[in-house]
Amino acid sequence: MYADRINSLPPYLFATIDRARQDAIKKGVDVINLSIGDPDMPTPSHIVEAMRKSLGNPARHRYPSYEGMLSFRDAAAKWYKKTMNIDLDPENEVLTLIGSKEGIAHIPLAFLNPGDVSLVPNPGYPVYNIGSILADGKPFKMPLLEENDFLPDLDAIPSDVAKKAKIMFLNYPNNPTSATATAKFFEEVVDFANEYEVLVIHDNAYSEMTYDGYKAPSFLNTSGAKEVGIEMHSLSKTYNMTGWRLGFAVGNRDILAGLGKVKTNVDSGAFEAVQEAGIAALSGPQDCVHEMNRVYKERRDALITGLNELGLDVKPPRATFYVWARVKGKSLDFTKMLLEKAGIVATPGVGFGEYGEGYIRFALTQSVERINEVVKRMHKLEIE
Numbered sequence: 311m312y313a314d315r316i317n318s319l320p321p322y323l324f325a326t327i328d329r330a331r332q333d334a335i336k337k338g339v340d341v342i343n344l345s346i347g348d349p350d351m352p353t354p355s356h357i358v359e360a361m362r363k364s365l366g367n368p369a370r371h372r373y374p375s376y377e378g379m380l381s382f383r384d385a386a387a388k389w390y391k392k393t394m395n396i397d398l399d400p401e402n403e404v405l406t407l408i409g410s411k412e413g414i415a416h417i418p419l420a421f422l423n424p425g426d427v428s429l430v431p432n433p434g435y436p437v438y439n440i441g442s443i444l445a446d447g448k449p450f451k452m453p454l455l456e457e458n459d460f461l462p463d464l465d466a467i468p469s470d471v472a473k474k475a476k477i478m479f480l481n482y483p484n485n486p487t488s489a490t491a492t493a494k495f496f497e498e499v500v501d502f503a504n505e506y507e508v509l510v511i512h513d514n515a516y517s518e519m520t521y522d523g524y525k526a527p528s529f530l531n532t533s534g535a536k537e538v539g540i541e542m543h544s545l546s547k548t549y550n551m552t553g554w555r556l557g558f559a560v561g562n563r564d565i566l567a568g569l570g571k572v573k574t575n576v577d578s579g580a581f582e583a584v585q586e587a588g589i590a591a592l593s594g595p596q597d598c599v600h601e602m603n604r605v606y607k608e609r610r611d612a613l614i615t616g617l618n619e620l621g622l623d624v625k626p627p628r629a630t631f632y633v634w635a636r637v638k639g640k641s642l643d644f645t646k647m648l649l650e651k652a653g654i655v656a657t658p659g660v661g662f663g664e665y666g667e668g669y670i671r672f673a674l675t676q677s678v679e680r681i682n683e684v685v686k687r688m689h690k691l692e693i694e
């Protein structure tokens with residue numbers, strides 16, 4: 311019944327984990343869920359208010375423009391100038407997305423012919439791989455190894471693969487490893503992209519979720535980057551807006567035009583009332599972002615301290631709300647044990663690809679009290 315491209319999708323491990331979690335809840339277990347990358351705090355009220363106001367305006371009820379409201383793209387361009395010091399033309403260098411996942415899933419359709427290679431980080435956000443498969447492309451895994459600070463080794467990509475590659479996905483600050491990229495690495499990426507004529511899609515969903523004074527760079531800060539790439543941004547994590555579905559892509563206008571062409575034919579853009587809420591988020595006060603980072607940092611420190619006391623060697627991440635911890639044995643066995651014996655849900659690293667095996671991911675989306683409870687329960691397990 312299903313097309314080959316559907317049958318060839320990898321099994322969705324997260325659905326299996328979620329079923330196990332629900333079974334445990336049914337049995338009356340007090341489950342603590344640290345498995346989802348979905349902020350637990352509400353959308354800041356000035357953003358909600360902007361949407362409420364916009365809803366009353368009938369002009370917002372109609373089909374939105376395909377590329378997004380110019381006022382939203384203008385707010386995104388100004389936000390990029392303010393946060394990244396990058397100049398963008400809101401008319402041609404900014405495209406509104408219905409969440410960045412939408413843009414990531416659609417971009418292979420614009421650039422891959424059947425059999426063309428897309429370079430995808432592994433472990434990684436699953437949509438890079440799946441979007442490539444849905445476009446009949448051939449994803450090639452770039453291992454993110456701890457010994458390389460979870461950056462792909464571009465020299466390890468065989469040249470025949472590189473020659474067939476049309477796009478490369480990157481994501482720093484990184485989900486799931488929480489690694490960050492150096493300016494030097496981004497320079498190497500631009501060189502690689504020029505040598506092999508590869509388009510670079512940098513997913514910067516966590517650029518604002520940083521700690522200890524760290525400032526995450528934009529890929530577009532790299533010299534030559536705008537000639538070869540685009541950057542995706544999401545309002546989901548930065549402004550607790552996962553449910554609203556709003557993001558944007560910026561950078562190379564020809565790449566954006568290709569993505570825009572797919573979108574024009576597939577969707578009809580983001581609800582304009584949501585875009586007006588997005589304008590409030592991007593151009594309004596940013597204290598909410600700092601406050602959320604303060605909260606995540608407190609949670610991070612509680613979990614890291616606890617895990618270190620347990621003998622797990624994990625360092626505090628300086629970005630994202632993930633803690634990527636190496637464990638003994640298979641990651642799926644470890645997470646099953648955590649759920650069965652302690653009612654803790656974490657994500658097995660293998661769910662992000664085979665190079666995630668041997669790690670588990672905790673998301674800092676529970677209160678400090680619950681995180682302390684996680685540590686307490688893990689102490690009783692005698693994990694070494």
Ligand SMILES: *Cc1c(COP(=O)(O)O)cnc(C)c1O
Pocket residue numbers: 347408409410411412435481485513515543544545546547552555556557
């Ligand atoms: C959460 C996440 C996204 C999806 O963001 P949306 O804008 O909600 O679609 C994209 N990339 C990464 C790495 C993420 O973790």
